[in-house]
Amino acid sequence: MARIVEFASYGAPEVLEFKDVPDPQPAAGEVRIRVKAIGLNRAESMWRHGEYIEPANLPARLGYEAAGTVDALGEGVAGFEIGEPVNVIPNFSMNQYASYGELIVMPVPETPANPNTMF
Numbered sequence: 001m002a003r004i005v006e007f008a009s010y011g012a013p014e015v016l017e018f019k020d021v022p023d024p025q026p027a028a029g030e031v032r033i034r035v036k037a038i039g040l041n042r043a044e045s046m047w048r049h050g051e052y053i054e055p056a057n058l059p060a061r062l063g064y065e066a067a068g069t070v071d072a073l074g075e076g077v078a079g080f081e082i083g084e085p086v087n088v089i090p091n092f093s094m095n096q097y098a099s100y101g102e103l104i105v106m107p108v109p110e111t112p113a114n115p116n117t118m119f
Contacts, residue, residue: 001020002020002021002023002101002102003018003020003101003102004018004019004061004100004101004102005018005062005063005100006019006061007048007059007060007062010056010058011048016048023103024103024104024105025072026077026105027074027075027105028077031070031071031072031073031074031106032071032072032103033068034068034069034103035066035102035103036067036069037066037067038063038067038100039064039066044062044064047062047094056094061094061098061100062094062099063094063100063101063104064090064092064094065087065088065089065090065099066104066106067085069084069085069086070082070083074105077108079108080108088104
């Protein structure tokens with residue numbers, strides 16, 4: 001089981017809840033990352049308050065930025081190896097992917113912008 005952060009209603013940090021979920025499995029074109037650190041930024045606060053450029057599909061997760069190591073590879077993923085350090089820079093909707101968790105799944109672009117950067 002992996003721990004994530006989720007919220008079921010908009011509001012202050014008190015709406016955030018820890019939740020244990022089954023370990024996520026990467027689909028084709030995705031990798032699973034064992035998270036070592038996350039970023040905290042204004043976009044996530046706006047998301048949690050319902051003031052971001054798109055509404056959150058509640059219950060929702062959050063988080064754009066993370067650093068960690070590749071834990072599993074989805075089908076067709078090339079250019080990354082299990083155990084390799086990576087970081088995630090925002091290039092997705094938090095309705096699809098989120099970084100506040102122990103194990104997260106992220107999409108891999110066809111050509112990463114920089115080595116060890118997924119986006």
